[in-house]
Amino acid sequence: MPWLRGNLHAHTTFSDGVKEPAQLVAAYEALGYDFLAITDHENWIDDRYWNAIPRVSSKLLLFHGIELNWRRFDQHIGKVSGERETLHVLNHPARYQLSVAQTLERIRRIGVGGITLDAIEVTDTGQRQPIYESSEIPLVKIATGRRARAHPLRSGVGRRRRQARPRRDHSRDPRRRVPARLRERLACLRPSH
Numbered sequence: 001m002p003w004l005r006g007n008l009h010a011h012t013t014f015s016d017g018v019k020e021p022a023q024l025v026a027a028y029e030a031l032g033y034d035f036l037a038i039t040d041h042e043n044w045i046d047d048r049y050w051n052a053i054p055r056v057s058s059k060l061l062l063f064h065g066i067e068l069n070w071r072r073f074d075q076h077i078g079k080v081s082g083e084r085e086t087l088h089v090l091n092h093p094a095r096y097q098l099s100v101a102q103t104l105e106r107i108r109r110i111g112v113g114g115i116t117l118d119a120i121e122v123t124d125t126g127q128r129q130p131i132y133e134s135s136e137i138p139l140v141k142i143a144t145g146r147r148a149r150a151h152p153l154r155s156g157v158g159r160r161r162r163q164a165r166p167r168r169d170h171s172r173d174p175r176r177r178v179p180a181r182l183r184e185r186l187a188c189l190r191p192s193h
């Protein structure tokens, strides 16, 4: 089976995301993703959410979901609905500064409360949090990338190139050319990314 690239935790303007669902899906399509789960905050959404998300057409395998809050100790849980099964993810434990032991205790208590967790998010807003990759945690490990950081090197170079470029194309005017030393630096940056 081929590897698929996807994201199981994404928000839209229905909660605190910055893109509408169709824009979000288009952005992930452009990045070459295979699947995406839209999981807006449960307490922000209303019926319009459940009407809107299924209407979004996409090349992606698109899952509908929500992000729950386990109120007894403020723990976000991703709930991703498939056709037959539902996936529950313990989201961003780093945000609560949990040790591995505290994480295990939360997983146990959420289980007693009725949700059997399948996976744990080992990132927080795109940042890797290696302690949760521990084999002591008996859940599938999921990384959620922050889309803006999906290509950190490329975007870094892009910024530098934009700053270095003159505002208009003055390349025919030798006085306006990008200084040779800067051009060399940019040339060094380009091939490696």
Ligand SMILES: [Zn+2]
Binding pocket: 067, 076, 091, 092
């Ligand atoms: Zn969250």
